[in-house]
């Protein structure tokens with residue numbers, strides 16, 4: 674684990690996030706899928722939304738298949754489901770165990786449904802709720818993996834500067850920790866790169882003419898997901914939440 678390899682992971686994860694958003698944007702808002710009254714009204718005895726039920730049930734299957742044996746993945750609904758569908762794999766443990774399960778999945782959940790989705794999906798209802806929330810699950814998992822990877826970033830930064838971090842952790846000085854782990858130059862690179870990825874991955878590909886470069890006829894270019902929304906997602910939510918994970922991990926790094 675090094676700063677370069679953790680940044681490579683985050684860079685590759687950007688592709689997964691952007692492709693996930695493109696897939697979700699294919700579907701309209703489909704608000705009944707997020708309304709707790711929808712399932713209750715059908716007499717299905719749920720007080721959760723269809724989306725929540727779908728994520729919970731999907732995670733239960735994936736937990737059985739061993740998905741959460743890897744610390745890179747943290748479920749939104751932690752439950753003890755025996756991992757029974759595949760033989761165990763002996764994952765290397767790069768994280769400090771007392772801090773390894775630090776995560777901000779609750780914040781990711783509410784950001785995704787309350788803030789991002791209204792900006793991402795066009796108004797409308799086509800009834801394809803299962804396909805829609807299935808694409809929500811992919812987005813949530815990608816965002817969770819990316820943001821909670823802040824644990825690995827923090828571990829690398831701690832190892833690289835143990836003296837300074839140890840003092841700040843002992844003093845529980847969260848502001849100074851936040852400052853020490855922040856690289857504004859790196860954040861700027863990340864935000865501009867994800868915006869560009871939204872332009873490259875989200876363009877319409879046709880056989881006529883050259884591949885759209887984004888600088889010619891840009892007024893006529895329409896992207897499947899607004900590149901400025903992807904910039905905003907990282908600027909307002911993904912990077913701040915990643916840094917929150919880094920700070921919380923560090924606060925437990927000497928437990």
Ligand SMILES: C=C(O[C@@H]1C=C(C(=O)O)C=C[C@H]1O)C(=O)O
Nearest residue numbers: 826854855856859860863912915
């Ligand atoms: C993840 C890192 O830590 C911080 C968070 C960043 C991010 O979430 O992209 C970028 C730079 C840092 O301020 C890093 O240094 O790469």
